[in-house]
Amino acid sequence: MLAIAGIGHLVTNDPNLGDGKLGVIRDAAVVVGDDGLISWVGQSSDVENHTSTRPLNVGGRVVIPGFVDSHTHLVFAGDRASEFAARMAGEPYKAGGIRTTMAATRAATNDQLVANARRLAAEALASGTTTIEVKSGYGLSVADEARSLEAARAVTDETTFLGAHVVPPDTDPDSYVDLVCGEMLGRCAPHARWIDVFCDRGAFDVDQARTILAAGAKAGLGTRLHANQLQHGGGIALGVEMGVASCDHCTHVSDHDIELLASARDTTVATLLPTAELCTRSPFPDARRLIDAGVAVALASDCNPGSSYTSSMPLVVALGVISMGMTCDEALWSATMGGARALRRSDVGGLAPFMRGDLVILDAASHVHLAYRPGVNLVTTVVRAGEVVSGQLDFLV
Ligand SMILES: [Zn+2]
Numbered sequence: 001m002l003a004i005a006g007i008g009h010l011v012t013n014d015p016n017l018g019d020g021k022l023g024v025i026r027d028a029a030v031v032v033g034d035d036g037l038i039s040w041v042g043q044s045s046d047v048e049n050h051t052s053t054r055p056l057n058v059g060g061r062v063v064i065p066g067f068v069d070s071h072t073h074l075v076f077a078g079d080r081a082s083e084f085a086a087r088m089a090g091e092p093y094k095a096g097g098i099r100t101t102m103a104a105t106r107a108a109t110n111d112q113l114v115a116n117a118r119r120l121a122a123e124a125l126a127s128g129t130t131t132i133e134v135k136s137g138y139g140l141s142v143a144d145e146a147r148s149l150e151a152a153r154a155v156t157d158e159t160t161f162l163g164a165h166v167v168p169p170d171t172d173p174d175s176y177v178d179l180v181c182g183e184m185l186g187r188c189a190p191h192a193r194w195i196d197v198f199c200d201r202g203a204f205d206v207d208q209a210r211t212i213l214a215a216g217a218k219a220g221l222g223t224r225l226h227a228n229q230l231q232h233g234g235g236i237a238l239g240v241e242m243g244v245a246s247c248d249h250c251t252h253v254s255d256h257d258i259e260l261l262a263s264a265r266d267t268t269v270a271t272l273l274p275t276a277e278l279c280t281r282s283p284f285p286d287a288r289r290l291i292d293a294g295v296a297v298a299l300a301s302d303c304n305p306g307s308s309y310t311s312s313m314p315l316v317v318a319l320g321v322i323s324m325g326m327t328c329d330e331a332l333w334s335a336t337m338g339g340a341r342a343l344r345r346s347d348v349g350g351l352a353p354f355m356r357g358d359l360v361i362l363d364a365a366s367h368v369h370l371a372y373r374p375g376v377n378l379v380t381t382v383v384r385a386g387e388v389v390s391g392q393l394d395f396l397v
Helices: 044-050 081-088 095-107 110-126 142-153 173-191 206-218 235-242 255-263 274-279 287-292 313-324 328-335 337-342
Strands: 002-011 024-032 038-043 062-065 067-069 129-135 158-164 194-199 222-227 246-249 269-272 297-299 359-362 379-384 387-391
Touching: 002 044, 024 044, 038 044, 067 328, 067 337, 095 142, 110 129, 110 142, 110 379, 110 387, 129 379, 142 158, 142 173, 158 173, 158 206, 173 206, 194 206, 206 222, 206 235, 222 235, 235 246, 235 255, 255 287, 269 287, 269 337, 274 313, 287 297, 287 313, 287 328, 297 313, 297 328, 297 337, 313 328, 328 337
Parallel strands: 002 062, 067 129, 129 158, 158 194, 194 222, 222 246, 246 269, 269 297
Antiparallel strands: 002 024, 024 038, 062 359, 359 379, 379 387
């Protein structure tokens, strides 16, 4: 059991528990039971009536729900620092860079893939990510995709089969789509919760994506889609048509795309990945336009070695506010509850009773500081299911 009191500013994401959409409670306390679930939240002065354990006092600091990073590619080997340097020297981003990582991933041992995924998941956890989705997609053969998903399973239950990341070299697209929908899906589905397709220029077209998502759904996987990152196209319309949990990127969107996403807001989330635009010097998605139209928006890191090699959700939140027109409240909601919606999870993303005790203590006066102080590490302590998993509690009194 864990009881935390003296919270200056607690974000619950439950409007019934506190002020505004974030359900903010001031002078608050949280109690997590032995089952790892939140048993009570309320006023700090009341905490002793709701726990038998001695409350730890955080001295007025902020507590927010753990971040839910609903889009990462943590299973790979090698890095693409030289490609990054070339891009910063003026070369455009191309989806084909994925093949560079494919070669390094195929050459790596299972232990190396697991060790790299664990290193990055630990890095994400230290910056406050308590739920993380991890995709395959750098193996691009039956055996390499299957072992990539086994490596992903070593760090999370939210695993996604992305055999349809790009067509590997020396394969024709039609036979590769057949392979993904057939033998590869059969080997990968037991290790995956989701299936995803990179539907964009240089990757898979709308008809190929529809075929692959339908095969995944038939095999019992949930569906999600990389859509409209590099250009306008039919990705978002396909995602809404198929009822995917999330259309990810949504950088190049038409008014019609936005209408479709708004009409599907209870089914399909638009997940924005602004560090991908940051690291490729591309125009940011217009979050303001999406939110004003009624679209459900999530924020995630897209952590991958090519276009977004960061696991920092605080940086993603800061970009949401500073570069995409979101308010500080909207960006935090999208990085927590929005991510949970994108993964169709109701047990994470907020701090209400019966949700998992996943929380982050920030050394700040309010969650506004995540964007107000970009690049500064404000995360002092991370708790998952009631256990301190990163950082310290020794400042607690
Ligand atoms: Zn991605």
